Amino acid sequence: MAAETEVALERAADPTRHDVLFSRRAANIKQSAVRDVFDISIRPGLVSLAGGSPYLKSLPLDDLGRTAQKIIAERGLEALQYGGGQGMEELRGLVCEVMAAEGIEGAVPDDVVITTGSQSAQDVAAKVFCDPGDVILCEDPTYVGALNTFEAYEVDVVTVAMDENGLIPDELERTIGELQAQGRSIKLLYTIPSFNNPSGITLAADRRQQVVDICRRNDILVLEDNPYGMLRFDGEPLKPMRADNPDDVIYLGSFSKIFAPGVRLGWALVPKHLYRRFYLACEAVVLCPSPLTQMLVSAYLTDYDWQGHLRSMRSLYRERCEAMLGALAEEFPEGVHWTTPDGGFFVWVTLPEGIDTYPLLYTAIDAGVVFIPGAAFTPSDEPSNKLRLAFSAVTPEDIVEGVRRLAPILRTAISELDA
Amino acid sequence: MAAETEVALERAADPTRHDVLFSRRAANIKQSAVRDVFDISIRPGLVSLAGGSPYLKSLPLDDLGRTAQKIIAERGLEALQYGGGQGMEELRGLVCEVMAAEGIEGAVPDDVVITTGSQSAQDVAAKVFCDPGDVILCEDPTYVGALNTFEAYEVDVVTVAMDENGLIPDELERTIGELQAQGRSIKLLYTIPSFNNPSGITLAADRRQQVVDICRRNDILVLEDNPYGMLRFDGEPLKPMRADNPDDVIYLGSFSKIFAPGVRLGWALVPKHLYRRFYLACEAVVLCPSPLTQMLVSAYLTDYDWQGHLRSMRSLYRERCEAMLGALAEEFPEGVHWTTPDGGFFVWVTLPEGIDTYPLLYTAIDAGVVFIPGAAFTPSDEPSNKLRLAFSAVTPEDIVEGVRRLAPILRTAISELDA
Numbered sequence: 001m002a003a004e005t006e007v008a009l010e011r012a013a014d015p016t017r018h019d020v021l022f023s024r025r026a027a028n029i030k031q032s033a034v035r036d037v038f039d040i041s042i043r044p045g046l047v048s049l050a051g052g053s054p055y056l057k058s059l060p061l062d063d064l065g066r067t068a069q070k071i072i073a074e075r076g077l078e079a080l081q082y083g084g085g086q087g088m089e090e091l092r093g094l095v096c097e098v099m100a101a102e103g104i105e106g107a108v109p110d111d112v113v114i115t116t117g118s119q120s121a122q123d124v125a126a127k128v129f130c131d132p133g134d135v136i137l138c139e140d141p142t143y144v145g146a147l148n149t150f151e152a153y154e155v156d157v158v159t160v161a162m163d164e165n166g167l168i169p170d171e172l173e174r175t176i177g178e179l180q181a182q183g184r185s186i187k188l189l190y191t192i193p194s195f196n197n198p199s200g201i202t203l204a205a206d207r208r209q210q211v212v213d214i215c216r217r218n219d220i221l222v223l224e225d226n227p228y229g230m231l232r233f234d235g236e237p238l239k240p241m242r243a244d245n246p247d248d249v250i251y252l253g254s255f256s257k258i259f260a261p262g263v264r265l266g267w268a269l270v271p272k273h274l275y276r277r278f279y280l281a282c283e284a285v286v287l288c289p290s291p292l293t294q295m296l297v298s299a300y301l302t303d304y305d306w307q308g309h310l311r312s313m314r315s316l317y318r319e320r321c322e323a324m325l326g327a328l329a330e331e332f333p334e335g336v337h338w339t340t341p342d343g344g345f346f347v348w349v350t351l352p353e354g355i356d357t358y359p360l361l362y363t364a365i366d367a368g369v370v371f372i373p374g375a376a377f378t379p380s381d382e383p384s385n386k387l388r389l390a391f392s393a394v395t396p397e398d399i400v401e402g403v404r405r406l407a408p409i410l411r412t413a414i415s416e417l418d419a
Numbered sequence: 420m421a422a423e424t425e426v427a428l429e430r431a432a433d434p435t436r437h438d439v440l441f442s443r444r445a446a447n448i449k450q451s452a453v454r455d456v457f458d459i460s461i462r463p464g465l466v467s468l469a470g471g472s473p474y475l476k477s478l479p480l481d482d483l484g485r486t487a488q489k490i491i492a493e494r495g496l497e498a499l500q501y502g503g504g505q506g507m508e509e510l511r512g513l514v515c516e517v518m519a520a521e522g523i524e525g526a527v528p529d530d531v532v533i534t535t536g537s538q539s540a541q542d543v544a545a546k547v548f549c550d551p552g553d554v555i556l557c558e559d560p561t562y563v564g565a566l567n568t569f570e571a572y573e574v575d576v577v578t579v580a581m582d583e584n585g586l587i588p589d590e591l592e593r594t595i596g597e598l599q600a601q602g603r604s605i606k607l608l609y610t611i612p613s614f615n616n617p618s619g620i621t622l623a624a625d626r627r628q629q630v631v632d633i634c635r636r637n638d639i640l641v642l643e644d645n646p647y648g649m650l651r652f653d654g655e656p657l658k659p660m661r662a663d664n665p666d667d668v669i670y671l672g673s674f675s676k677i678f679a680p681g682v683r684l685g686w687a688l689v690p691k692h693l694y695r696r697f698y699l700a701c702e703a704v705v706l707c708p709s710p711l712t713q714m715l716v717s718a719y720l721t722d723y724d725w726q727g728h729l730r731s732m733r734s735l736y737r738e739r740c741e742a743m744l745g746a747l748a749e750e751f752p753e754g755v756h757w758t759t760p761d762g763g764f765f766v767w768v769t770l771p772e773g774i775d776t777y778p779l780l781y782t783a784i785d786a787g788v789v790f791i792p793g794a795a796f797t798p799s800d801e802p803s804n805k806l807r808l809a810f811s812a813v814t815p816e817d818i819v820e821g822v823r824r825l826a827p828i829l830r831t832a833i834s835e836l837d838a
Contacts, residue, residue: 018638018693021638022547022548026546026548026696029547029696029699029703051501056495056496056500059495059499061491061492061495061496064495064499065492066488068484068488068490069484069485070484071484072483072484073480073483073484077475077476077480078681080478080483080681080682081475082470082472082675082680082681116705117706123703123704123705127445127571128441128445128448129442148702148703149704187442219437219440221437247436261499261500262499262500262711264535264707264709273435273436277445280448281445281448281571284542284567286535286538286539286705287536287538288683290681290709290712292681292682293709293712296711
């Protein structure tokens with residue numbers, strides 16, 4: 001064997017040999033805590049209050065199956081071929097109608113990009129706007145998937161405090177001022193204004209324009225992520241921040257919660273002056289979204305009573321949320337607080353200071369219940385005394401049972417704290 | 420109106436106001452020339468020798484429609500829900516069988532990530548391995564979509580010369596040496612060894628191991644993109660570079676050419692020691708690939724004679740390639756040369772030096788034929804005397820007609836050069 005080959009084989013055997021090849025950003029790519037728990041959640045007998053999966057059992061699966069059959073049999077050459085990078089015009093038009101139902105008037109298909117879920121739109125936003133070291137502002141707490149995505153671009157994610165009415169405008173202004181004084185470059189405010197994941201908190205109507213105005217004055221784009229906006233339990237959806245601010249807000253919508261996540265489709269409504277680069281970046285990531293699943297969604301929005309289905313979903317989620325809030329009031333010990341969401345999938349629970357919810361997860365799993373520890377939802381590595389409970393995918397009975405299993409664990413943690 | 424609001428409105432009116440917010444990499448995100456032409460190609464009457472779309476008309480669309488119906492009706496709660504970030508285990512297992520048919524033995528599902536097309540795997544590879552200024556080596560010419568993706572990460576794409584047997588090992592070694600002497604950090608060799616897009620050239624069997632060995636000695640990973648490998652006109656597929664080099668090659672496969680692009684699914688077979696970060700980065704981009712389209716592909720690989728369909732596709736593409744080569748020999752003027760592919764979708768045409776094929780495109784469109792100018796397939800901004808002709812999506816009659824329309828344009832360009 002030639003010495004060269006020997007050296008080559010030795011190298012091949014060293015599992016750390018290629019570590020030097022990773023990019024700096026690769027070090028920031030973490031296992032999502034939600035995914036950790038996702039794997040655990042499928043154990044039989046466990047009550048999972050962890051994953052924020054939507055309820056799909058009331059979808060008309062037989063009819064949808066026939067629709068898919070028809071699409072492939074009659075328009076298969078289009079459904080199974082490459083499509084355009086912006087997404088299909090038919091669906092982009094329908095997306096404008098969906099947004100009109102959410103309160104965004106006058107959007108046009110030319111400003112819409114269909115994306116491979118909202119996740120992909122978040123990825124592209126970070127890619128198109130952020131250099132390493134740039135700042136993205138976000139709520140504290142915020143969506144773990146967005147954090148993972150942003151950190152993969154070596155972005156500094158800086159949080160802004162919320163109260164029960166969402167982002168606090170004065171805090172936003174103060175944080176921006178501090179960062180600017182340090183010479184930092186702030187590119188985006190990422191916000192989930194309606195039924196924030198994980199907190200369930202909604203940015204109050206009167207704060208929405210204030211927040212956009214602060215960002216506008218400081219040349220910061222708002223990245224408004226609104227997957228749950230139409231899942232308000234009662235009344236009309238709150239007007240998105242995008243509605244009156246077409247030039248300052250990139251609006252992200254998703255079919256995952258109003259239809260089904262398995263189609264992996266969302267959209268971005270992008271200000272005209274930013275559109276071209278945004279959509280080209282989308283194209284560079286996935287070439288095009290799936291025409292097949294786009295056509296299925298288009299058919300769902302055209303031939304089905306999707307608004308009626310949404311109404312029934314809203315009352316189902318309301319019922320589940322009420323079951324959870326009732327059980328929390330009944331079972332949880334004193335010193336524990338939680339949010340009261342007006343929509344969405346999540347309740348955010350705060351334990352007394354000094355308790356770290358991460359180790360509690362393992363006790364909870366032994367007791368047959370799963371949640372997501374609060375630390376997952378902030379960019380900091382500090383322990384968190386919060387946890388997220390999801391009520392979307394679990395029956396009211398299981399919600400009550402899950403809360404019952406969790407309560408003694410919290411009680412023990414609090415008594416150990418006092419001891 | 421408050422002065423503040425006035426200022427805000429003035430800013431809102433300025434379309435360049437947010438230009439400062441773009442990342443440095445955004446400047447590298449270009450309109451794909453293929454897409455430019457894609458839009459043109461759909462004009463009626465034009466013969467498009469531009470787009471590399473696969474032939475889908477022989478797919479059993481009625482049966483596939485029924486399969487999709489069954490998936491949604493019977494397993495809709497899984498097909499339409501979120502799935503795992505690595506892709507479904509069933510499909511990852513089947514992918515290993517597909518790769519075995521290509522000559523890669525012993526791959527296991529745990530080393531496979533299902534991706535949203537190969538494009539997404541290319542994006543993730545650049546993201547995980549490349550910092551700005553790092554080098555990716557590639558063939559000259561290479562796939563335009565990969566160039567767009569890599570350049571979006573501020574990577575320096577450096578080309579290595581090919582001859583009719585593919586990448587020239589001495590040239591590869593020389594280029595690496597030069598770059599290393601300049602202190603450059605080379606992360607990946609991106610290669611399409613079988614029926615390279617756009618050139619149709621195949622890396623000869625005896626060079627494959629040489630190329631991997633050179634990369635291994637220099638701690639460069641090979642990113643082997645093999646969408647066309649099974650579309651060899653005659654005989655068995657050439658053994659992929661990954662086959663004997665599991666630790667040094669990230670292998671990318673795609674269902675776009677062996678089944679259908681509309682499902683937007685491909686896969687990456689990743690060395691064990693690199694797998695975790697690779698798949699987490701995939702997850703950060705799209706959360707998960709579509710379970711619905713994954714289940715459709717799994718059913719296609721399980722319940723259909725996909726290998727038989729592939730055999731009929733290979734003879735169809737061979738016939739079309741022969742029609743094109745025959746027409747080129749018949750019609751094209753002296754001084755024009757072209758490749759003779761053993762598989763895939765493309766013939767690469769070289770005109771005499773000094774001719775720029777880009778302006779010829781517009782003359783060609785007027786004459787009713789479209790091709791892709793060669794400049795699209797290199798990272799350089801230099802004019803190119805090459806062009807790509809695709810035979811995959813056009814009937815033999817149309818291929819002959821398209822070549823007939825193109826020939827006089829080349830003849831004129833050559834005579835003007837001599838004048």
